Ligand code: SF4
């Protein structure tokens with residue numbers, strides 16, 4: 001591990017052999033990957049993303065983790081292990097402490113805050129870790145980029161242009177998310193190759209809003225391909241990743257404040273879906289052992305549901321949840337929804 | 344106004360007097376037990392953490408006893424605890440109960456004043472000062488009795504004697520209403536506990552440090568009476584890193600020493616967890632780091648299922664314990680945890696500690712190279 005640390009520090013020295021940085025396809029990946037890739041490449045690294053989650057990755061993650069931790073963190077461990085095996089020089093693990101600046105304290109989730117620590121101290125044979133700290137409460141976004149860039153040995157000029165390029169890429173990606181497609185589909189289209197919009201965004205007998213964290217929406221193995229089953233049952237499926245912060249804020253202002261930004265996003269998305277009449281039903285997905293979601297689900301049930309009376313399906317995912325079960329529930333839910341009058 | 348608050352260990356003793364001295368009528372629900380948890384389970388979200396379910400049961404018990412105001416701490420924290428009050432009161436209202444909710448936490452003094460004014464009226468500042476001093480004295484007395492009790496349990500000749508004595512003392516402490524009486528009682532308690540007959544031979548007593556989530560450490564109903572059983576049944580001196588006193592007084596800024604301790608703990612934790620996670624993770628990690636140095640034979644880490652900060656600690660602790668060469672036992676509690684399973688694991692762990700201690704003493708005695716005994720045994 002020692003020589004890997006050296007290679008990080010002396011990246012400037014050996015420009016010819018570029019530093020190979022691995023990015024685990026988990027957690028914040030589904031939110032910020034386009035930015036990271038552009039940024040890291042701009043700083044002179046070779047970026048290797050781990051492949052989409054498969055059974056092997058999930059199994060490795062489950063084995064490396066405490067039993068009762070959420071499935072999203074298990075996936076992170078699995079992907080980190082895959083990258084370590086692939087022999088990358090360093091793994092990028094972002095630390096999302098807080099993502100908005102507010103008069104009160106804001107956080108993401110304790111596990112997103114401690115993700116690098118968990119990998120560093122909790123994973124056997126953990127690789128060299130590059131931290132990317134986002135702590136918007138105390139420091140602006142670019143601070144994390146600057147310190148990461150410096151650690152990679154890039155000059156300020158270079159960091160600046162990499163940052164600009166990253167922001168452009170991120171903008172393109174978020175533009176795609178606006179259409180309501182799932183994060184994994186948007187990423188695939190960004191890489192090129194696929195052009196036409198995904199089928200589930202086309203016509204449907206009914207429309208269903210799928211609300212979950214980006215990393216659940218975008219990981220078909222973890223969510224048991226729920227998008228496909230909802231669509232097969234005759235629904236047009238729209239992901240909650242389509243809402244902008246402004247839209248979320250608008251909804252959230254009407255609700256009591258929350259310190260978890262990403263949970264506020266979920267709560268706001270449910271409210272938006274319910275209020276706008278854009279969908280006929282909402283599916284709310286959480287992962288087993290997710291702390292914040294266990295509270296938010298109750299708020300959805302008791303604060304939002306009585307107001308709009310829109311059908312709501314709650315699904316709890318874990319690494320053992322069977323595809324057949326999810327499929328049956330998705331079909332039953334869509335079948336129960338009355339067909340759209342307009343559209 | 345009849346004000347109620349959920350239980351947490353012996354916290355009700357100082358809290359009852361605080362509410363009373365502020366001019367409201369305190370309603371203290373029954374000490375939590377299996378039934379309380381089951382009541383909470385009926386209405387709590389399935390995946391909420393265990394303390395949520397028990398305290399919800401407490402609130403239900405209190406409302407049945409006639410409480411019309413429920414108090415709870417709350418705040419904008421990274422962990423779920425900050426939202427307990429909000430969600431619990433929503434659930435209770437949906438069940439048809441009517442009450443006023445008072446949520447304390449993270450506000451400026453002016454807000455606290457606004458909340459308290461209807462309860463205490465204009466005489467508040469003077470009253471509050473008096474109430475707080477009794478509160479503090481009681482909390483300190485409870486702390487002293489508890490600490491002494493943990494020392495006595497493994498040493499007493501007649502098993503259970505000190506427990507009986509302590510519960511009598513605590514009951515009287517609960518009834519004391521003036522600062523003078525509390526002080527007198529504290530002195531009395533000290534003398535009474537000093538008289539408990541102890542065994543002569545006490546060198547073999549193992550010392551275990553208890554780390555983990557606050558509520559699980561302090562509430563016997565949740566940890567299956569872990570602290571008492573370790574002391575009385577297993578004859579072990581236990582020392583939890585958290586106590587009612589620390590929790591109550593640290594957040595109220597009533598004891599600067601506790602702040603210093605917390606800052607020190609954060610500093611020790613920094614290499615492992617540089618950012619605050621909103622739970623007691625700094626006490627867990629620092630308690631484990633210093634365990635060996637402070638003469639403990641092992642560490643027990645107790646936490647409720649799916650607890651976020653402690654789950655993170657649970658991921659880090661095995662490595663820390665390996666580095667510091669201190670054995671670790673992790674106990675995860677939920678509503679299905681069986682006492683038998685916990686006992687079995689405790690027995691195995693204690694056997695491991697005994698053999699480690701023996702081999703260490705053997706090494707010291709003979710000066711010869713000792714076998715690295717049970718160091719490779721499956722700690723968990
Ligand atoms: S928000 Fe929930 S699912 Fe996401 S990391 Fe935190 S606990 Fe896990």
Ligand code: SF4
Pocket residue numbers: 291392393394422423424425556621622623647649650651652653
């Ligand atoms: S510290 Fe653990 S048990 Fe306490 S509120 Fe947080 S998650 Fe729940």
